[in-house]
Amino acid sequence: RKEVEQDPGPFNVPEGATVAFNCTYSNSASQSFFWYRQDCRKEPKLLMSVYSSGNEDGRFTAQLNRASQYISLLIRDSKLSDSATYLCVVNPGRSNTGNQFYFGTGTSLTVIP
Amino acid sequence: NAGVTQTPKFQVLKTGQSMTLQCAQDMNHNSMYWYRQDPGMGLRLIYYSASEGTTDKGEVPNGYNVSRLNKREFSLRLESAAPSQTSVYFCASREGQRGGNTIYFGEGSWLTVV
Numbered sequence: 384r385k386e387v388e389q390d391p392g393p394f395n396v397p398e399g400a401t402v403a404f405n406c407t408y409s410n411s412a413s414q415s416f417f418w419y420r421q422d423c424r425k426e427p428k429l430l431m432s433v434y435s436s437g438n439e440d441g442r443f444t445a446q447l448n449r450a451s452q453y454i455s456l457l458i459r460d461s462k463l464s465d466s467a468t469y470l471c472v473v474n475p476g477r478s479n480t481g482n483q484f485y486f487g488t489g490t491s492l493t494v495i496p
Numbered sequence: 497n498a499g500v501t502q503t504p505k506f507q508v509l510k511t512g513q514s515m516t517l518q519c520a521q522d523m524n525h526n527s528m529y530w531y532r533q534d535p536g537m538g539l540r541l542i543y544y545s546a547s548e549g550t551t552d553k554g555e556v557p558n559g560y561n562v563s564r565l566n567k568r569e570f571s572l573r574l575e576s577a578a579p580s581q582t583s584v585y586f587c588a589s590r591e592g593q594r595g596g597n598t599i600y601f602g603e604g605s606w607l608t609v610v
Contacts, residue, residue, distance in 0.1 A: 391536075417598075426586055426601035427539070470539070472599075483554070484599060486531075488538035 384409050387473050389487035397495050400461050404490045406471030407453045415474035416447055418456050420467045421489065427470055430456075461494045468492070498522050502587040502602035509577045509609045517572040517605050519587030528570035529554075529588040529599070530562060532581075539586065545570055577609045 389406045396402045408416075416433035431438065433445040433454050444457040454473075458465055471487035502519045509515055521528065530542040541554030545564040559581060561573045570589075574581055587602040 387538075424604075426603050428601070429598045432598075483541065483544075484529075486539035488536060 386410060386485035387471055387487040389471050389490050391488055391490060393491040393493060395493045395495055396461055398461055398463060400494075401457065401459045402461060402492065403458075404456045404469055404471075404492075405453050406455070406487050406490075407451075408471075408473045408485070409452070410473070410475050411449075411452060413452075413473045413475050416445075416454050417472040417474075418443075418445055418454075419470040419472055419486075421470055422467050427486075430469070458492075461492075463494050463496060466493045500587055500589055500600050500602035502585075502605055504605060505603065506606045507608070509574075509607065511578060511609060513577050514573065514575050515577065515607075516574075517585055517587070517607075518569070519571060519602060520569045521587075521589040521600070522568065523589060523591070523600065524567070525589035525591050525600075526567070527590040528564065529590070530560070530570070530572045531586045531588065532556065532583040533586060533604075534583050542572065542585075574607075577607075579609045581607065582609045583607060 387408050418430040419427040420430045421427040431440050433447050437446045442459045446455045468489040468491050470489045473485045500521045526547045529544045531539045533539050540556050543562040545551045548567045551562050563571045585605045588599045590599045591597045
């Protein structure tokens with residue numbers, strides 16, 4: 384079983400729509416969670432960290448559900464510039480694997496005018 | 497502000513040739529990483545270095561070697577390139593040795609082995 388699994392999409396949504404991505408992780412002891420954004424032929428960049436209590440950054444909201452072992456990303460009022468691949472990232476945080484960050488394969492989003 | 501710089505950006509190799517991908521970061525980070533990214537596979541860790549002087553294997557280390565030359569630099573070497581090593585390679589760095597810090601990536605190196 385993969386450490387992190389995401390629906391690859393693609394998600395094609397109109398401008399202004401709300402879209403949500405989910406990501407599941409296999410290690411129940413995982414401690415750190417992130418969403419990264421990757422544009423075509425570019426490097427991944429941190430979009431936001433995911434905290435236990437959930438967190439919001441403008442139009443973006445991230446949630447963590449430890450009981451069901453998934454994290455989610457909600458994008459409201461989608462913009463054309465939101466078109467990208469969104470990567471779910473999980474860090475187990477155990478002392479001997481604190482450097483292991485597991486990446487999902489990414490969910491592709493295209494926002495259509 | 498440079499961040500993580502990796503070279504070369506593009507390279508074509510013949511099967512059996514060797515090459516080294518160079519990476520340097522100017523953020524005084526302790527941890528450095530080499531990932532490869534393939535379609536449908538996501539980012540996979542090749543090797544990492546938790547601190548200067550240490551290196552450890554990741555998920556897919558076979559066919560690669562690394563050197564943490566100093567705190568700034570972490571190179572990845574392909575001793576005898578194979579077509580299966582055609583991929584995009586990303587170097588990355590992070591401040592801490594434990595989890596919880598942001599990973600910063602270089603712009604990537606596109607490698608084709610023919």
